[in-house]
Amino acid sequence: MTHLAGTIRTDNSSALMQWLWRIVIALSGVALLATYFNVFDGYEIAIVILTAVTLILLGQNWPQFRVHIISVSLLSWFAVARYGTDLDLGDSDFFLNYILSSQSAFMWMSALFVLATLTYLGGLLLRSDFTEKVATALTWSAATMGMVGLMVRWRESYLISHDVGHIPVSNLYEVFILFAVITALLYLFYERRYQTRSLGSFVLFVISAAVAFQLWYTFDRHAHEIQPLVPALQSYWMKIHVPANFVGYGAFSMAAMIGVAYLLKSWRQTHNPNGVIASALPDLAVIDDLMYKAIALGFAFFTVATILGALWAAEAWGGYWSWDPKETWALIVWLNYAAWLHMRMTKGWNGRPMAWWAIIGLFVTIFAFLGVNMFLSGLHSYGTL
Amino acid sequence: MSDAKHAYRKTLSQRIFHFLGSMDLAITLLLTLAIASIIGTVLQQNQPYTDYLLKFGPFWFDVFESAGLYDVYSALWFLAILTLLVTSTSVCVIRHTPSMLNDMRNLRTHVQEKSLRAMHYRAEWQSDNAVSDLASDLESHMQQQGFRAKQTLIDDGILVSAMKGGLNRLGYIATHLAIIIICVGGLMDSNLPLKLAEWQGRLAIETRDLPSSQIPAKSRLPVGPQAFRGSINIPEGRTSEVAFVGMRDGYLVQELPFKIEVKDFRIEHYATGQPKSFETDLIVFDDDLAQPIEQTISVNHPLFHKGYAIYQASFSDGGSALSLQAWPLTKVAGKETVEFEAKVFENREMIWGDQSLKLEMLSFRPFNINPDPTEDDPDRIRNFGPSFGFKLRTKTGEALEYINYMLPVEKEGRSFYLSGVRASPAEEFGFLYLPVDKNGGLDGFNQFLTELHSSDKVAAIAHNMMLQTLTDVADRTAELEQNLEQTLVILVAMFIDNGFQGVGEFIDTAVPENERENLGPAYLGMLREMLARIYFNSQDSSEIDNADSEQLLFLQDALNAIGSLSRYGSPVYLMLTDYEHVEASGLQIARSPGKPVVYLGCALLIAGVFILFYLPQRRFWLLVKAKSGVTTVLLAGMSNRNPREFDVFFEQQKQILQHGNGNS
């Protein structure tokens, strides 16, 4: 089957499965809306519809994604039911305490991601299809546990108190999980589409790094505690601005790691063309194409996220653009990738310089994501209000 | 040859046009803009100029000011880069639009067989069908696939040209037009017109602190359609008809076509004490309205009226009324506490003997649940009660800034009133710890201090102590007695002036070196004894030996406090006895006529980017010819992006076309 590696997979799910999926999601959406019709405002209804459409589109030709969504739904539902209205059950109920409370789910996610990274690496070095398939399964499980953790945490925040409740994308701790899950899903999408698992250890490496940072952050700063939202963050824009941003960050990270794979392969190819790395990784042209795809996806979502941020700013701060450090760094990231895309599309550059540039881009992105919050002050640090 | 000549003869304007539209320039500009943008994120923008002056010193302050670094994003050179980028993009759009539009519509029916054969994606097969039937089949197949297709008769056959995703080219136009539109919208909302007016001398930035009614007309902006972003603090119960627009180190006054009243400002808290919401009840009075608008705004929920938007931006004190007691700390301040009233943001003169100080009341907070400012552990949160901040300014203009916390703070089991002092905002506060007596007040400390300041009392105690010290000395002379008594009095005086540190310095400088080793500790011992005697005298318990440890600790704390009074700088300690809290809501008021333009640009940008990336333009050509009795088909295809997906797609189409139509 290896001869397929790098070619685009085009098989579609059977029409029956497709319709089944569409109906299940549509019905769930309708059920959700019918149950909470009185509580939801127009934006929330729009978000539910948007989510349903996205799930339908992603799932209709992607069986694993369907399994993922259904597992997340069932596990989250089970955890929420287990909790009832008593947050303290998180420490006493067996299922919650060891598996499904958000804190435990995140621990499982972290462990599974690290394991998946190592397994991918093993699969790559041993050139074992089976090992790589195990790694894919581990990655799916990790993403599922992460997503379940986020869902359960959402509920937990409401169990603390109704006014504390909010979607868990409001602080560095929560967005790190979001980052890990989104990056993993993006990777899994391309892994299937390009029919190659050999890039897994590269992409999963950033996820593991993020998980490591996250663990340190949890233990060092007690960051996992659910905090109420500061007034500036109490906005429906947060629900879409932050996830859109993380699709961007995730795709850029993936592009950078694919860039690393490119450089490694092109280096090994000249020195040891029959070695493991050179023969296991897909063709340079495929890697290059994948890198472009990732950056294009990241750029598109980053554009959306930045614009959503501007709309939000117009409502919260009285101006759609204030040259606040976080905004400005988003612009810097965006301009950098715009230049990258032009260089590739119009000047036809590809290969090693573009791979290096993608890696540098990751550092710019990391600064925009973390550095700004840590080193620079501005409206995004929510210092005054 | 003629081509080269033609290029050579390009006019200068053509060459400039070409340069502006060049990709190299575009990429350079994108990266230059990115790098230039970093400056303003590293250097905090639009801070008070005095802060920059303090930070950089006069030389670099001037250099940075002339480079516009305190407001980089409206500095001329920064705007120039932006303008160049917009120009470059415009040129690019102008240059490419005609060919793109053409490319969108044109099915390329004139393509030569030779070019088809040169394409990367191609296939060739034979069929038994007649040329015209086959061509029609192929055409309808392409149409079923969502392609636009058309047949063209050529010399010896038919060319079917098909295309899908022509919109892709529109994506290019939309993306780049969007950049231009967004920048134009941004320009409409920028302060460039104000800068121009200032440059022409029509406007002058006001830097003085004046009541808004006294601000000269040259610094006022009349009601009009122009964009602005201003702010205003309105105390509860007060109104405003203007907003202040900050410019560099000063401001302009923007007049509003309505009057805003702040009825009430509220902060709500979560159970944990963190703020949950900042809200203001506003009333907007407008002559055009039958009834004033009453609305509550909060963060994320502004009020819109007549194209103006009013946002909750901050809050501050609105001139709270404070009842204060001044406890004397130095001799000139006398013995008695003085009571008086003050208001936040008001100044008053305070006179003690020949010393006159201006009290500038700066801030008040009804409660402070803060990380402990005096501890290294910032995780430690405690309640400091109400606080107020003020400055004491001397005649020469120097000022020390103070912050007093009104709930005694525990430290090592004893309670203290905390007062912080610093000479400039760049410094951290240094804290004075005033020990609280057993009745929970400052009386104990004040009594001790009064005794220390009373020369009669000190002299009497010195006399007593001298007598006791010298009882066993046989050969004492009157001179010795006088000397010792005087020394004791002087030591106390030195302590009052500069604390133990002052005495230590005296010993180091005035005592001959060979005697220092003996005399130094002797002097300090005597001083401590004196201070203790004065203290216990003040407490009416002259029995030092029977003192409990509580009293000794209090004495120790009091001495520490007195020792640092010279650094504290204020002749009095101000204590709050009562207050009436008035808050002010900080509003941001903005008019941005460019906003719809920017939003249009944003919508166009999103649409454009997604179209560009995910709607590739694909073309197919099918050249059907009759050649010696058989019909041959030459298939060629191209896609302007996503080659890997096109690989698959082309292969699929080839199979279908070959089997579906070729051999039937």
Ligand code: HEM
């Ligand atoms: C802020 C400024 C600009 C932005 C954000 C921008 C954005 C983009 C994007 C996102 C693409 C698509 C790249 C891809 O398909 O991977 C693109 C393509 C392109 N851009 Fe720009 N661009 C800008 C300025 C310019 C300028 C100044 C020029 C002219 C020199 C230019 C010329 C082009 C051309 C020729 C293409 C290729 C279109 C195609 O063949 O599909 N762009 N631009």
